[in-house]
Amino acid sequence: MRKHLINRDMTLLCPNCMGGTLFHDLGLQFRSPTINLMMYQTDFLKFALDLDHYLNSDFKFFKSPDYDFPCAKLSDITIHFSHYASQEEALQTWNRRKARIDKQNMFVVCSERDGLTKADILRLGNELKVRGLLVFTENDYPEIYSFRLRN
DSSP: OOHHHOOOSOOOESSSTHHHHHHHHHOOOOTTTTTTTOOOOHHHHHHTHHHHHHHHHHHEEOOSOOOOOOEEEEEEEEEETTTTTSHHHHHHHHHHHHOOOOOGGGEEEEEEEOOHHHHHHHHHHOOOSSSSEEEOOOOOOOOOOOOOOOO
C-alpha cells in the first residue's frame, strides 16, 4: 500500500481506532486529532459537520465509572481517549494533531452504527466539504454513492 500511495499529507477523520491503524500501516504522520480515541457515530456526525466549532471548544474531562482511560465532553459530544494514560497526554496529543489538519485534503470515514441513520449518511454526503467520504453501511443503499473524491 505504501508504494502506491501518492497523497501522503492527508487528514483522515475517523470516530475510532481505524484512522490510527490506517495512518500507521501507510507510514504517514498522524494528521488528525481523532487518532486513538472513540466517539459514537452520532457524536462524530456532529463533530464532522461542525468541525470548527468543536476544534475551538474546550474539553471537560470526567471520570467514567465504566472506563479506566480519560473521557471528556467537547461541547455536547463525548470523546473516549481509549489509548491514553492521562488527561494531560490526551489533551497534548489532541492539540498537536489538531494543528496538522489540512482541511483542503481531508477525508472522512465512519460506519452505520451507534444510531447513525440513512438520513445522517445523506446529510454527510450533502454537507461535508471534504475530498472524500467513506461510510461503511450495514444496509444496502444502491442510490447512495458512498465515496466521492472532490478536487
